[in-house]
Amino acid sequence: MRVFILAGEPSGDRLGGALMEGLRTLRPEAVFEGIGGPAMEAQGLRSRFPMSELSIMGLVEVLPKYFHLKRRIEETARAVLEMRPDVLITIDSPDFSLRVARRVKAASDIRTVHYVAPSVWAWRPGRADKMAKVIDHVLALLPFEPPYMERAGMECDFVGHPVVGEPQATLAEIAEFRAASGLGGAPLLLVLPGSRRGEVERLAPIFGAALKMFFHDNKDMRVVVPVVPHVADLVADHVAHWPGAPVLVDARGLQAELAASRKRAAFAAAELALAASGTVSLELAAAGTPMVIAYKLNWLTQKMAERLVKVDTVTLVNLVSETRVVPECLGPGCTPEAIAACLSDVRRAPHAQDQAMALTMERLGRGGEPPGLRAARAVLRRLRA
Template sequence: MRVFLVAGEPSGDRLGGALMEGLKTLIPDIEFDGVGGPLMAAQGLTSRFPMSELSVMGLIEVLPKFFHLKRRISETAQAVLDTQPDVLITIDSPDFSLRVAKVVKAASDIRTVHYVAPSVWAWRPGRADKMAKVIDHVLALLPFEPPYMERAGMECDFVGHPVASEPTATPAEISAFRSKYDLGDAPILLALPGSRRGEIERLADTFGEALKLFLKDHPSYRVVVPTVGATTDLVNALTQNWPGAPKVLDPRQMGAGLATVEKRAAFGTACIALAASGTVSLELAAQNTPMVIAYKLNWLTQKMAERMVKLDTVTLVNLVSETRAVPECLLNDCQPEMIAKALHDVINAPDVQQLAMNLTMERLGRGGEAPGLRAARAVLDRMQIKNA
């Protein structure tokens, strides 16, 4: 069996790596092709070009790269048509992924699967109907998503999220991490300004000012900043004036496995995290790390979002747990003073988020079959391919 996969950012690479591992478990002689990052490479994928070229979000950020992205869409779709895989699996990054699927569907009957349902329950519900024209099967991360996809005419399976099956940091991993970075017994604050260049550039100064205010009242805290390899140099440059002598984690200096262990240890030892909106809230919840979510957009993108977004929260922990336990400082509220106050409030009552984090992991499949294996089984079952 031959599978062509396309992922466009670190969270998609993570999903893709788990899915590939599951597929290899069920069909050991499976072959992979496509575009992905280091975690997919560790499962046997040789990416056709660097995945980081696709990690772009927001109208303003996309415009300068429009023609390059358009060329990559054409190249990727043609590679699918040339190789004629049994299935094309696109992973998140819908602006890129669904355009590739559209070209492929127009010229072939290759089966198409999209991993990560679009958030039609939050904004632009018409996307599901458009998606149904080019996608046969959706793998959903959230338990309430299948009805939206099925209503539009697509097959859909809730497969959970790989974060729910990942181990928590061990005391030995935490001890080794603290020793490596000379952190002693100091309380740790994680700062996570995003994985894309544009959002890091937008949030870095605001995060730095918020930390300055927070550390005035909590001077014993040390700041740790995990990064993805493609943005480590940018994060280093933008955090030089941050308070707290920040330790920037560089995954380029280690293999994917060690980088994962170190990131897990950083999350596990932290007392609190300040994070950009995104999948990272689930990673933090998996390690029982209380958090504050902060995010802002470029002016034009923000104005569009204000008109289209239908929910009062964007944090996945809040959505899955059906609570509002995780405080958010979004858009116009993404101000240093408001963020510092939210951090202070969470530090004073860290247990408030615990129930919501536990419930989120339970609903995403913790304790059950690994989501990557569930996703692989769903792909094969819908194709009626016999597992090994």
């Protein structure tokens, strides 16, 4: 079995790694080519170029890199056509993925699968109809998404979210992490300013200012900041001026299992978290860590989003649990004052989010077959049909 698979950012890389593992379980002879990061490379992929080149978000960020991205799209489409795989699997990053799929479909009958349904329930519902012209089958992470895709003419399977199958920290791991980081028994505030450079540059100064306000009445806490390698130096520069004697959880120089252990221990040990909007809210819910979500776009992208967004929350825990218990500081509301106030509120009522986080994990498939294996079964079942 020949598979061309591509992802454009860390969350997609984790999905791709789990899916590749599932496909190898069911079809050990599977051969992979494509683009991915550490999780996919751990399953045997040799990425055609660094995935970080595609980890760009927002109109303002994309424009300066437009011609380079266009060349990468053409290069990737040619590679797919040369391989002639049984299936092309694109993972999230629709601005890149779907342009590749469009070129492949225009020149061949190669089957196309897209992993992560576009959030048409939130904004730009017409995307599903456009996507149906180049995608045969969608793997959905959220249980309410298949009807939207099927109405547009695509096959769609809810396969659960990989976060529900990821291991959680043991007490021994938490103790080791605290000892190795010199944290003692201090209560921890986990801070996650994003995995893209643009996000970090926008959010880190706001987060830092918010922490200075929050720490005025919470001097007992320590700050822990997990970072992905390609923004580690940038994050380190920002957090050097934050209160709470920040500890970076940096995977560079560590063996993969130790790095993963330190990260999950940081999530589990934290009393509360401040995080950029995104999939990380589900990782926090899996660890049972109450959170505040904050995000700020560039001015132009923000104005466009205000006209297009159809939902009153962007946090997946709120959406999946059908609650609004996770506080959000978004757009013009992403201010140090608002963030500090929300952090104080969450610390005063630390269990207010417990039920919503547990329900989210249940609805996303916790306790069932691993989502990566479910996704692999769905790909193979539809491919045979």
